Amino acid sequence: MDHFLYRDGMLHAEDVPVADIAAAVGTPFYVYSTATLLRHFQLFDDALSWTDHLVCFAMKSLSNQAVLRVLAQAGAGMDVVSQGEYLRAKAAGVPGDRIVFSGVGKTAEEMRTALEGGIRQFNVESEPEMERLDQVARSLGCVAPITIRVNPDVDAKTHAKIATGKSENKFGIPISRAREVYAMAARLPGLRVIGIDVHIGSQLTELAPFEAAYKKVAELTEQLRADGHEISRLDLGGGLGIPYTRSNEAPPVPTDYGALIQRTVGHLGCEIEIEPGRLISGNAGLMVAKVIYVKSGEDRDFLILDGAMNDLIRPAMYEAWHDIVPVIEPQPGVEPTKYDIVGPVCESGDTFAKGREMPRLKPDDLVAFRSAGAYGAVMSSEYNSRLMIPEVLVHGDHLAVIRRRPTYEDMIARDTVPEWLA
Numbered sequence: 001m002d003h004f005l006y007r008d009g010m011l012h013a014e015d016v017p018v019a020d021i022a023a024a025v026g027t028p029f030y031v032y033s034t035a036t037l038l039r040h041f042q043l044f045d046d047a048l049s050w051t052d053h054l055v056c057f058a059m060k061s062l063s064n065q066a067v068l069r070v071l072a073q074a075g076a077g078m079d080v081v082s083q084g085e086y087l088r089a090k091a092a093g094v095p096g097d098r099i100v101f102s103g104v105g106k107t108a109e110e111m112r113t114a115l116e117g118g119i120r121q122f123n124v125e126s127e128p129e130m131e132r133l134d135q136v137a138r139s140l141g142c143v144a145p146i147t148i149r150v151n152p153d154v155d156a157k158t159h160a161k162i163a164t165g166k167s168e169n170k171f172g173i174p175i176s177r178a179r180e181v182y183a184m185a186a187r188l189p190g191l192r193v194i195g196i197d198v199h200i201g202s203q204l205t206e207l208a209p210f211e212a213a214y215k216k217v218a219e220l221t222e223q224l225r226a227d228g229h230e231i232s233r234l235d236l237g238g239g240l241g242i243p244y245t246r247s248n249e250a251p252p253v254p255t256d257y258g259a260l261i262q263r264t265v266g267h268l269g270c271e272i273e274i275e276p277g278r279l280i281s282g283n284a285g286l287m288v289a290k291v292i293y294v295k296s297g298e299d300r301d302f303l304i305l306d307g308a309m310n311d312l313i314r315p316a317m318y319e320a321w322h323d324i325v326p327v328i329e330p331q332p333g334v335e336p337t338k339y340d341i342v343g344p345v346c347e348s349g350d351t352f353a354k355g356r357e358m359p360r361l362k363p364d365d366l367v368a369f370r371s372a373g374a375y376g377a378v379m380s381s382e383y384n385s386r387l388m389i390p391e392v393l394v395h396g397d398h399l400a401v402i403r404r405r406p407t408y409e410d411m412i413a414r415d416t417v418p419e420w421l422a
């Protein structure tokens, strides 16, 4: 459920007509709904209310400061994967003891920044990383709290680019070697082992892979405890999928996911962390674009938009489907037509949808890409020297630009020309 609905024939973001936002900031743009962000966070928080827990928002899915503040003020922690994300989370007012640091390639500088600024835990992904972190922590005279990310070798049954829990993926240490690696961690004085971490992939639309992974984590917890390790916290990752279209079956909901967690690891008495990204931010955002031209091809019509793959790369990168809806509600009974919906970027990959059924549109009409909050703005670029598009947050009938559109001068001024070319 989200808060982007037609009212009086006009698509609204909460109580704000989307067309009014377009008039205020121009197109294309992203708009996020505060109520939807909070609702989704709350679903996870409630689903774990049976135990000590922290829901850490995977901020790589949507990292605008304003969004982080909405979630942090509701009690969310943050899952960060870089120094930039760590510093953004801190700038948004998230205390260090609610930030977990994930990622396979943390540098010594990133470790130092997090240890000095405060960190809940590092999710360590390899032995060399463990040694590096031990050195950095000792050089600062502190001890780094860690979990070790295990790779449970389960098939997440998702797109290959976002599956992370098979043995061929670069993530975590093989669960078969976990006891050996935990023993090594226990010998390093700069580290304090507190738990286990697992994250098997993104956009999972079934619970079975989570169940398989969490059962392996439960077994490992008991083995590691028997080996004498303190395992008091389980970080179970993110990855719960969202419906990208209203017509297909609904993926599992946080309530069922929470129940699954209770069933598989609840008996261990561990504090539970989860790291959902997409399910919190995905359906909380739209990307809105304007029709520039309707072009008739030989066997199809093209809807050419002012938004492009540089603004929303998911269709080009993951063959992702986004529902694309007109901002003015289609009249019932009007015969739809089919379009290839494309952007202006100079490659054929800049195609959002092929043969998509839509009401007949004309230049200047607005369309909204649904479910664009996650992995949308954060993956955008200036490819083709197109300006990064603005982000807007709505809250009831309030609207705020939370990232302005830069100017062409801003863009050009970022390059520097060596003096011999001046």
Ligand SMILES: *Cc1c(COP(=O)(O)O)cnc(C)c1O
Binding pocket: 058, 060, 061, 079, 102, 103, 199, 201, 202, 203, 237, 238, 239, 240, 275, 276, 277, 278, 279, 374
């Ligand atoms: C990407 C990622 C997440 C979030 O995944 P979603 O599918 O957005 O929920 C959580 N944890 C880690 C370690 C990740 O890399």
